[in-house]
Amino acid sequence: MDFGFDAADEEFRGRARTWLAERLGPGGAFADLCGVKIPEDAERRRAWERELGTGGWIGVGWPESSLTRQVVWFEEYARAQAPDPLGIVGEQLLAPTLLLHGTPEQRERYLPGVATGTEIWCQGYSEPDAGSDLAGVRTVAEPADDGEGWVVTGQKTWTSLSQWADWCFVLARTEPGSRRHEGLSLLLLPMRQESGRIDVRPIRQLNGVSEFSEVFFDRARAVDVLGAVGDGWKVAMTLLSFERGAGMLGRQIGYQRELDTVLRAAADSGADRDPVLREALTRQWADLWVMRANALRTLGRAEPGTAAVAKLVWGNWHQRLGELALQVQGLPGAFVPGASHDPTGYPLTPAQHTMLFSRADTIYGGSDQIQRNIISERVLGLPR
Template identity: 55%
Template sequence: MDFSFGPDDEALRQEARTWLTGHLAVEPAPTAGRAWERELGAGGWIGLGWDCAAGAYGNRTAPLTGQVVWAEEYSRARAPARLGHMGEHLLAPTLIAHGDPAQRSRFLPAIARGEEIWCQGYSEPGAGSDLAAVRTAAVRDPGSRTYRITGQKLWTSLAHEADWCFLLARTTEGSHRHHGLSLLLVPMDQPGRIEVRPIRQLTGGADFNEVFFDGAEAGTAHVLGGEGNGWRVAMDLLGRERGPATLAQQIGFAEELARVVSLARETGAAAEPAVRDRLVRQWAELRTMRWTALRALGGTDLPGAPSVAKLLWSSWHQRLGELALQVQGPPAVLGPYDWSDERPYVLDALQCLFLFSRADTIYGGSAEVQRTIIAERVLGLPKEHRP
């Protein structure tokens, strides 16, 4: 496999580095928000990986190596977390693959400009990893061009910020499992019909939400891929979750590991052979994950590679969180607090790492589901019984 960066990639790297340095040096520093998304859109940095003619929707495109370069430089610059991730990396490629011309013309330019934020309406109570168990229903109004949506979605990232939601719902009454599902594009600004409730996390943040739909409307023109084809479209969309961004994620992991190593030296924990062994293992495993990701992105046929990658990085990150607390020692369980504040305690970065990483083996496809996929689709083992 040859996965090298050529002159064009290095030129893009320098352009990205210069642009990020200039735009992140302003006061006050940019934060994750709509203004930053519009800055990225104006700079032409949204939609590099879209499989369409360059500039077709106001975006520019780059080859896979160029997409990796941008993702890595963005992470290295410690630029703000993206509000537009769902729209750019999940919905947009799915629109290009399955949408009709009117849908593409309506939504892609707004995503490329950083003007519209999207959330994903997949998981429900009782239908998280088992997505085929969704019960949210979309019933077509007789004589109209709208669906009425009733149901609940859970763990919906950025629902409190989103303008639109791509939502998996049952459009065929009495349908079961993978049948009778459709993927609808739903406007979130429907007071009285859509309610968003934040979910407070162990870390104190509230990036996730539960969303209640009570007769919310979606136009029949906003069914992506056609009515009843929702499962196929939804699975294609989920397959896009692991792309060049995985390499940028690993740069973030490397920075966290460096912070843990530095702390281990400060506290003297690095002098313990068992701790040194764990630190070396974390480093070696991270390098292995990088080369595995490069092989997969480079076109090497690796059956089950996305599932293997998810298993590797999620368990690796959890072990890093545990190691972070170990090298901190007793102070790891303490923190400044103010009981008069709505959030009485403030966690440091490594405490947040430990707590948030507990969910790594659940979201984005639980570890159990990934093992099942590998067992059934790669190893050819008998399928487990499903009711």
Template identity: 50%
Template sequence: MSSVEEFRTEIRDWLREQLGGEFAGLKGRGGPGREHEAFAERLAWERHMAAHGWTCVGWPREHGGRGASIEEQIAFHEEYALADAPARVNHIGEQLLGPTLIAYGTEEQQARFLPPIVAVQELWCQGYSEPDAGSDLANVRTRAELDPDRGTWRVNGQKIWTSLAHESQWCFVVARTAPGSRRHAGLSYLLVPMDQPGVEVRPIVQLTGTSEFNEVFFDDARTDAAHVVGAVGDGWRIAMATLGFERGVSTLGQQVGFARELAALVELARHTGALADPLVQDRLVRAWTGLEAMRAHARRGDVSPSVAKNHWARWHRDLGELAMDVRGAAALLAVPDARQPYELDDWQRLFLFARADTIYAGSDEIQRNIIAERELGLPKEVRV
């Protein structure tokens, strides 16, 4: 048995044992549009994983990880998804901020921030998008000024669509630190504590009726002068590196979830009779071939992050639309709920939340510009 097969067997057996005990009720809980589900219990589950060495498996051993190879990381994410284990609460710290600090952080930053991520003692959120700087991230207006007398950065501005900000202790913030600078120049990548005066988090109610996204307002919020990752003014390069980590091997687990959704949709089409419609059959086949292509490219690693993101986002959005057509008129009905205006079923939630897939983490339009300019070498878009 190869080392990868041994690793896969180890995590599969551990998940089977642990999810058959006190954590059995968490199977399938959480995820996009459902982050409110059993959050405290999922946090306890992830700390349980940490105690047994199953967080940050791809990180180097010297930083608290297992030093798992790419093949072993793929095995971990696939087995985690196949076990229907609960959605992770520490994704942003483990998959985004942690690798960024390992690559670009100082020894002091690594010593301070990496151990609490491994132990799931501090949760992170991402302070990128703003009301006027969503897909066009280089247009950020949040500013930070260095106060040499106090040895701190003073941060002022607003971030939006900040996932799980209401549950996070820290935020990595792209802010303009060079007065009068424009676009990519003059930005810095700051690590800012959330639990302090001057930080206000306001939930955003989504189409799904849930509020995992937030607005975050910084009003003379403070962070230590040493909490800038990379050089001052080099924030754009660091921020782009973080986005590259975001689209790494963990997406293979996402694809296992996609495959489960597609299989369930085929069964639903059989049940409703929609499978007899040649157009529905064609769309289901196209969904299957699209998923197979997605998985093949992810395993080979021969597709740029922008191409991969554009592919899976449109695929998932289209699957939600297909689900509504398969369900027919029943898709228009929602169940009343005493806690909120209505309760959605899984297909309705998929359809509504997947509308955001082509927007967050870089909209389709921005991804296509990146593909055209950086992959195909076409002229840059003219900016007025």
């Protein structure tokens, strides 16, 4: 492993840290968003996205920038406790895929909206009967009668950010009678249109937040295909590979902060004197450093199974942290007298939010079972 930051990277880090501090620090225009993981105010979220675009901080990882600059930006963003960006799906998933599979016209049409923070994207992949087993999608699309685009009918679920999105990329079956990986296409579809009906129904999660939705398409019009028609599986897999790239190193900064909070709570409650809990906390600390070393070791590689291993590691690590966050508090961790971190009155402490949200870590983005199948079949050569 030979990964480090040179003088130019550190100069870039200084600029990023200063820019973030000026906006999120005391007296900054977005100080109210500092430390807020998911702002409930949609307009504030959009304003922050546009601010990132104006500053030129969206698309740091696109071809003209180095991999180390991506890591620096994600680390500083997490260190500043900046809010989850509303444009993450467009910036980190759609844009890199467009750069690989899109036409020059498509890149010219869609990238500027992402880069300026003015067009928000969501991902239409999972369905009620096709989550981790993505090849089972049933949403269908047929060529429009007027020859302009495709008509999409079907249902997607767990669609992040869809209630705020301007666009959606939808994995749909464009070849009648096709099965599994065949006959799929990745379609680009505006979320507000007159051609068909799109019904977005937010799903309230265990932690009281509604980041996900069910989305129903009733003859909705898709205007573009990313990649070749029928080649959607390959494009979709390319897109998913970006989900676990350099941004994972930034996520680990946030994980370190969460772990530090748990360690302080253990000291305050006296739980760190319990040898069993102390061993669990020590292991959690060590595993975080192993996770970072592995991420650095594999950064930029396209080896089979790399993304699956990373997903297994961080999903289970964060889930264990969520459990520890409550264990170190003892019985008081189960109660929230007078606390409310949600404007709708859903009363949860930050530790309870972490624990409840982490239950999904081993499911979304491909369940543990699917990740183990990928490793066993594609890396170890085991039979299905």
